[in-house]
Amino acid sequence: MGAQTSEETRKQIVSLVRDFVKRDVEPIANAYDNEDIYPHELIPIMCELGLFGINIPTEYGGMGLDFTTFAMIFEELSKGWMSVSGIIGTHHILSYIISVYGTEEQKHRILPKMAKGEIRGGLALTESEAGSDAQNISTTAVKDGEEYVINGRKMFISNGDNGNAFALMAKTDPKSDPRHRGISCFIFEKPTDGFKVGRQLDKLGYRGLDTCELIFDDCRVPSDNLIGGEEGRGFGQVMNGLETGRINVAARAVGVAQAALEASVTYSKKRLAFGKPISEHQAIQLKLAEMAAKVHAARLMVYDAARKKDSGERNDLEAAMAKLFASEVCGEVAMEAMRVHGGVGYTKDLPVERYYRDAPLMIIGEGTNEIMKLVIARRLLEKYSD
Amino acid sequence: MSLNIIVCAKQVMDPETPLSAFNVDEAAKRVVPAQGIPPVVNGFCENAVEAALKIKEAAGDATITVISVGNDFVMDVMKKPLSMGADQMILIQDPAAENLDALGTATVLSKAIEKTGEADIIICGQQASDWDNAHVPLGISEMLGVACLSEARSIDLGDGTVTVASSRSDGYEVFEAPLPCLITVNNEIGQPRYPTLRGIMQASRKTPETWTLNDLDLSESDVSPALTLSELFVPASDRECQIIEGEDEADSGRLLALKLREEKII
Ligand SMILES: Cc1cc2nc3c(=O)[nH]c(=O)nc-3n(C[C@H](O)[C@H](O)[C@H](O)COP(=O)(O)OP(=O)(O)OC[C@H]3O[C@@H](n4cnc5c(N)ncnc54)[C@H](O)[C@@H]3O)c2cc1C
Ligand SMILES: Cc1cc2nc3c(=O)[nH]c(=O)nc-3n(C[C@H](O)[C@H](O)[C@H](O)COP(=O)(O)OP(=O)(O)OC[C@H]3O[C@@H](n4cnc5c(N)ncnc54)[C@H](O)[C@@H]3O)c2cc1C
Numbered sequence: 068m069g070a071q072t073s074e075e076t077r078k079q080i081v082s083l084v085r086d087f088v089k090r091d092v093e094p095i096a097n098a099y100d101n102e103d104i105y106p107h108e109l110i111p112i113m114c115e116l117g118l119f120g121i122n123i124p125t126e127y128g129g130m131g132l133d134f135t136t137f138a139m140i141f142e143e144l145s146k147g148w149m150s151v152s153g154i155i156g157t158h159h160i161l162s163y164i165i166s167v168y169g170t171e172e173q174k175h176r177i178l179p180k181m182a183k184g185e186i187r188g189g190l191a192l193t194e195s196e197a198g199s200d201a202q203n204i205s206t207t208a209v210k211d212g213e214e215y216v217i218n219g220r221k222m223f224i225s226n227g228d229n230g231n232a233f234a235l236m237a238k239t240d241p242k243s244d245p246r247h248r249g250i251s252c253f254i255f256e257k258p259t260d261g262f263k264v265g266r267q268l269d270k271l272g273y274r275g276l277d278t279c280e281l282i283f284d285d286c287r288v289p290s291d292n293l294i295g296g297e298e299g300r301g302f303g304q305v306m307n308g309l310e311t312g313r314i315n316v317a318a319r320a321v322g323v324a325q326a327a328l329e330a331s332v333t334y335s336k337k338r339l340a341f342g343k344p345i346s347e348h349q350a351i352q353l354k355l356a357e358m359a360a361k362v363h364a365a366r367l368m369v370y371d372a373a374r375k376k377d378s379g380e381r382n383d384l385e386a387a388m389a390k391l392f393a394s395e396v397c398g399e400v401a402m403e404a405m406r407v408h409g410g411v412g413y414t415k416d417l418p419v420e421r422y423y424r425d426a427p428l429m430i431i432g433e434g435t436n437e438i439m440k441l442v443i444a445r446r447l448l449e450k451y452s453d
Numbered sequence: 454m455s456l457n458i459i460v461c462a463k464q465v466m467d468p469e470t471p472l473s474a475f476n477v478d479e480a481a482k483r484v485v486p487a488q489g490i491p492p493v494v495n496g497f498c499e500n501a502v503e504a505a506l507k508i509k510e511a512a513g514d515a516t517i518t519v520i521s522v523g524n525d526f527v528m529d530v531m532k533k534p535l536s537m538g539a540d541q542m543i544l545i546q547d548p549a550a551e552n553l554d555a556l557g558t559a560t561v562l563s564k565a566i567e568k569t570g571e572a573d574i575i576i577c578g579q580q581a582s583d584w585d586n587a588h589v590p591l592g593i594s595e596m597l598g599v600a601c602l603s604e605a606r607s608i609d610l611g612d613g614t615v616t617v618a619s620s621r622s623d624g625y626e627v628f629e630a631p632l633p634c635l636i637t638v639n640n641e642i643g644q645p646r647y648p649t650l651r652g653i654m655q656a657s658r659k660t661p662e663t664w665t666l667n668d669l670d671l672s673e674s675d676v677s678p679a680l681t682l683s684e685l686f687v688p689a690s691d692r693e694c695q696i697i698e699g700e701d702e703a704d705s706g707r708l709l710a711l712k713l714r715e716e717k718i719i
Contacts, residue, residue: 076657078491078529079536083648117650130650 071377072136080132081139087116088147096148100274100421105229109151113184118155120182122311123162127178134311134373138318142366145322146329149425152319153276154187157225159315161188161234164252164308168295177232177254189226190312191233191255191281192305194219199438201236202246202302206283208237208253213290215239215253217283220265227279228264231257235288236305239298252301254292261286272424310383312433313390314376317369320390320397320429324362327397327404327422331355334408345407354407358400365393384446391439394429401426456515456610458505459566459575461593462498462534464523465583467491475687482685484583486525494533497578499645500638502534504576504608506646509538512610516540518569522561524551528661535656536648542661543569549666549673557676559592564669566597574615575635579604590637600630606641 072080091112099106113119121137123129137159144152162181165173180186197203206219217237224233235255243249255262265280290296294304332355335346345351368389375382401422405412412419430436467490474487486492494502502519509515519534522545535542545565553561566572575597580587594601602617606625609616613632618625620641648656666672697712699705713719 073657075529075532076653079532079648079653079656080650082529082533083536083650083653087647112647115649116647121650130654132650 070131070133072133077136077139080136081143083116084118084140084143087112088143088151092144092147092151097415097418097421100148100150101415103269103274105275105277106151106154107229110154110184110187113154117182119158119184119187120162121155121159122166123178123182124166127166127174128182129162129178130182133377134314135370135377137311138314138321138369138373141315141318142322142325142369145319146326148275148421149319149323149428150273150276152315152322153225153273154229156315156319157190157234157312158188158230160190160305160308160312161232161254163311164234164294164304165254167307168252168300168304169254170296172291173254173294181232186232186256187226187230189224189230189233190305190308191221191224191227191235193221193223195222198223199435201305202250204236204238204250205241206235206237207241208239208251208288210239210290211287214287215290215293217253217255217261217286217288219283221281221283223268223278224281225273225276225278227281228267228277233281234294234305234308236301239301243299247302248299250301251298252294252304253288254294255286255288256292259286259288271427272421273428274424309433310386311376313386313439314369314373316429316433317365317372317386317389317393320393320426321362321366321369323422323425323429324358324365324393324397324400327401327419328355328358328362330417330419330422331358331404331407338409351407354403358403361396361400365389365396368392384443384450387434387439387442387446390429390433391436391443394426394436397422397429398426456508456512456573457569457571458508458515458517459569459572460498460501460505460517460519460534460539461562461575461577461589462501462519462521462531463495463578463581463583464492464521464526464531465495465581467493468496468582477685477687479684479686482682484685492527492530494530495578495581495583497580497582497637497639499533499537499578500640500642501576501578502537502539503645504605504636504638504642505574506538507643508574508608508610518543520562520565520569521545522550522553522558522565524548531661532653532656532659533648535659535661536652537646538652541659543664544661545664545666545669547665547667550676552678553676554678554680555586555588555592556679559589559596560676561666561669561671562589563593563596564671565664566593568664568669571633573632575599575633577635577637579637579639587637590635594635597633597635600634601637602628602630602634603637604641605636605638608636608638608642 120129121132125131141152208215208217233255235253238249239251240249261284263282265282268278335351336344338345372382372385372389404419408419470487470490476485505517517539519539519542577590604620605617606620607618616629618627697709699708
């Protein structure tokens with residue numbers, strides 16, 4: 068979307084996000100994560116900085132930045148506290164779906180408010196019986212005059228409590244074969260009668276950020292909020308949106324892994340064992356070298372997937388590979404960081420144990436890594452078919 | 454009446470550069486720029502930009518021009534004041550200005566300020582974190598013949614005047630001066646605001662004007678150093694750590710106090 072962001076601008080943006088993380092995020096990250104506290108006080112600052120409109124087109128009040136810059140921002144935020152990137156993660160999936168598939172009226176009505184952070188978005192796809200098998204959703208949308216009546220329950224919805232608009236996937240034709248033709252995507256706006264936020268999940272990592280159950284009980288959504296104004300398109304719209312989500316999740320993984328690496332290098336130079344800094348023991352050097360090489364490779368894969376998206380090329384293969392590789396690297400590097408830190412890495416005195424707890428989300432979210440492998444294999448077999 | 458505010462800002466080595474990356478070329482009497490660590494806008498100069506933006510907000514109609522003299526400007530670094538909201542920027546870059554001392558820098562900056570036209574308020578960071586001389590602002594005010602109000606913690610604009618509370622070690626003093634005048638600030642003026650993504654995008658469309666000494670009718674001899682640097686070295690630190698142990702915390706404290714008295718520190 069939009070033109071390529073210049074290198075000079077990217078550097079300034081990275082430096083800005085780094086300052087924000089250092090000044091406002093890092094001081095609260097450990098405490099808020101431990102207590103599972105949502106960082107409300109960061110929201111006005113993030114609105115002011117423009118972080119809710121990263122790649123919303125400028126004609127709709129956004130910043131119109133490219134996906135490479137988008138990935139850099141997610142990496143920097145996640146270096147400080149991955150949960151903060153979640154505040155604007157699925158928000159940008161919703162804005163992307165509207166920017167690409169929305170009607171002009173929907174774009175003008177919703178996107179400027181999203182760019183300012185007045186509307187904070189999310190994605191409501193997963194249900195307790197439909198995660199990887201997204202077409203198995205049972206939430207329904209039945210047309211009634213100028214409205215749709217929604218019934219169902221969504222599960223694991225990030226920003227479910229603090230967000231106020233969601234890309235809601237529901238079946239408008241439950242009998243459709245193939246199943247995906249019966250799925251539509253709506254812009255669901257709070258508050259609405261018959262809607263409530265259910266259980267807040269108590270999670271291993273990604274703490275502080277609300278992940279909830281959403282309950283729709285004869286909940287009415289205006290037909291004007293059917294994305295693109297056409298039924299049966301929702302599955303494709305959301306899957307395309309998830310591709311941008313994969314870039315963001317992969318970038319988060321790089322950020323967490325980078326933080327774990329940096330912490331390890333710094334610690335290893337200070338920590339003495341057997342009369343010298345552990346960084347002078349070859350066993351530790353080998354770890355640091357492997358960690359650094361993996362993080363570097365992961366980052367390049369993310370940038371490559373982002374660059375392909377920016378140039379308008381198909382990037383599902385690269386996005387899936389980047390998400391798969393970066394998230395696995397993140398898990399490995401976080402574990403290695405804990406080893407380098409020894410006993411203290413296992414305590415809540417340092418953020419290393421947080422990196423370790425945050426890493427699995429990137430392996431599971433935005434499509435599990437098993438599903439990523441299926442996507443990659445499908446594309447490979449397609450590419451080399453004769 | 455539109456107010457013309459000038460901010461002098463300096464690009465410096467990142468003061469958070471780790472000691473291990475800090476090197477001095479003793480023969481050339483120069484600091485060797487640290488590899489891979491980008492420079493920054495001097496911290497107090499960012500405070501100066503913040504002060505200017507606050508004055509502009511209060512005045513309504515004002516133009517903020519940032520002026521910097523130096524070499525090897527890194528554009529994504531130097532554009533920060535523009536991204537924060539300054540209106541325009543002038544960079545003075547000249548091989549002949551390679552070895553400026555405070556006098557030379559003040560000479561160049563005061564000429565540049567004159568060339569911009571009628572400056573109402575000139576704001577400088579109290580000192581730069583590289584050499585910490587704090588000479589340049591005084592030099593500029595002297596050369597331009599305007600009052601210098603130092604270490605402002607607040608700046609209030611009056612009718613053709615400005616009132617400044619200047620920090621002192623035991624409180625503050627309040628001064629009033631007619632415009633034009635020069636004000637120096639440090640972190641007590643308030644934390645510099647973040648640039649915003651929008652600000653950065655807008656700044657990306659602005660190209661700083663670049664001037665040479667020639668544009669200021671200055672020659673190399675006009676800015677030749679008045680000071681000679683005779684030696685530059687990193688002082689060897691011979692810190693020694695002693696752990697004072699006692700039977701309990703109170704006992705340790707008592708022993709520490711005794712030791713400090715013995716060393717005539719307290
Ligand atoms: C913290 C958190 C936040 C989330 N936020 C959101 C959100 O904002 N919006 C949203 O809609 N969802 C969200 N999710 C849901 C997330 O996308 C799903 O958890 C994920 O897609 C996996 O689905 P599932 O949990 O149902 O697991 P399942 O699909 O039940 O998978 C269980 C296991 O089976 C494997 N598996 C499934 N199918 C296959 C297959 N065909 N071949 C091989 N292996 C297979 C999976 O890889 C996995 O290992 C979030 C989840 C978490 C944990
Ligand atoms: C939950 C918990 C419970 C514990 N309970 C007990 C207990 O009950 N009693 C007790 O006495 N201790 C206990 N410990 C301490 C534990 O045994 C130590 O944390 C462990 O031995 C590692 O020591 P360290 O933390 O000082 O790490 P360090 O020794 O500092 O090690 C840091 C890193 O350097 C590496 N390293 C160190 N030396 C070398 C070398 N020569 N060559 C190569 N690599 C090297 C290590 O492998 C590690 O990767 C506990 C720790 C935890 C986390």
